[in-house]
Amino acid sequence: MTRETGQVAPRSVPDRTHRVHNGDISLAVYEFGPEDGVPVVLVHGWPDTHHLWDGVVPLLSDRYRVIAYDTRGYGESSAPTPVSAYQLSRLATDFFAVVEAVSPTEPVHVVAHDWGSVQVWEAVCEPGASQYVASFTSISGPNLDHLSTWMRRGVRSGTPRGLWGTLSQCLSSAYTTFFMLPVLPGLFFRLVGTERVWKLFLRLVEGIPAEQISLAPTIKQDMISGLRFYKANILARMFGPRERFTTVPVQLLVNTRDIAVRPAGYDDTARWAERVVRHDLPRGHWLPYSDPAAIAEHADAFIQAQPK
Structure with missing residues (x-):
């Protein structure tokens, strides 16, 4: 697998497409x-x-069965109106529904970004998750309970580092x-x-050329539609964090120039996961656009490191 930072393949065409249903939610699923x-x-x-x-898929699909889906509220998937429909507990059931549909007999490896x-x-962090997930590579999206707990500890510490x-x-x-x-x-x-406008924003903030987006x-x-993710979850988790543990092996790709999540916010992850591997990368928030090869390389290495 060769790495050519910034080189992105044309839009990937799926080899197979289908829909997965989770109750009244229909999710568009694409396989490569x-x-x-x-x-x-x-x-x-x-x-x-x-x-x-689209930049990551060609770098993995030569050797893996790659599955991507539009989460609820986006693209070709269902977009229910109530904010409550976007609570994390419901989003997790969507994820499990996809996993059960595409890989009913073996756990999957997962790479996810931001709200994904x-x-x-x-x-x-749900009981029995390791039956469904063999490894999890997390990019620019923390566990909100862990992040809230870390922030509270920083305040209680009273130290300059914790407060800052x-x-x-x-x-x-x-x-x-x-x-x-x-x-x-919504009006905005x-x-x-x-x-x-969005491509201009990403170019100005992260220096990503339009052709890579x-x-x-x-x-x-x-x-x-995606604003409902924030409304349904941020305040609930910031004011009422839960203790959430996982036995699934976790790989953190931490972007040190991330405008949304500070690198220090992941410092306590080892308290909540049995196995954590961390790589700090000098990149911004949208790593899948700026350096898809880095994601493919780290994901491939982490997947290969898991017990067969």
Whole structure:
């Protein structure tokens, strides 16, 4: 597997497409690579769809059976109206439904980004998760319970480092306050939620060339619909964190230039997971666009390191 940072293949065309149903939720699922390959599930975040992984898929699908899906609220999947429909507990059932449908006889390896990672964290901390997930590579999406607990510990410590860690994360997360306001954020993204504006934002903030960014035609609707993820979960987890443990092996790809999640926020992960491997990368939040080869290399190495 060769690494060519910044080189992205054209939009990936799935070898197989189908829909997975979780109650009244219908999820669009896309498969790439050999049908008998080891299954690797890719889970996107806000405001993306499965196209987030267009640069990663060709680097993995030559040897793995790669499965990507539009999570609820995005792309071609169902987008229920109630905010409560986007609680992490419900998103985790979507994930398990996809895993059961695409790999009923063996656990899958998972790579997830942003809110995709947040919801997979919810799933892997459920009892019996290791029956479904063989490994989890997490990118720019912490477990919200773990993050809240870490921030609280920083405040209680009274040390400059602890206080600064919490303050810096609060500053990085300030945008979520706007996202949770009524009416206004929806109006904002109706005005500016275009492919051109979003690509310009990513170029200005992270230096990602437009040709490396793969968006769905539903980008505006996805931006607005995805706001429900924030409204359904942020305050609940920040004010009421739970103790959440996992036996699933976890790999953290920590982007040191991430504008949303500070690297120190992952420092306590080993308290909550039996096995954690961490790699700090000098990249911004949207690693799947800026350096898909890094994701493919680390994911491949982590998958190969797991017991067969």
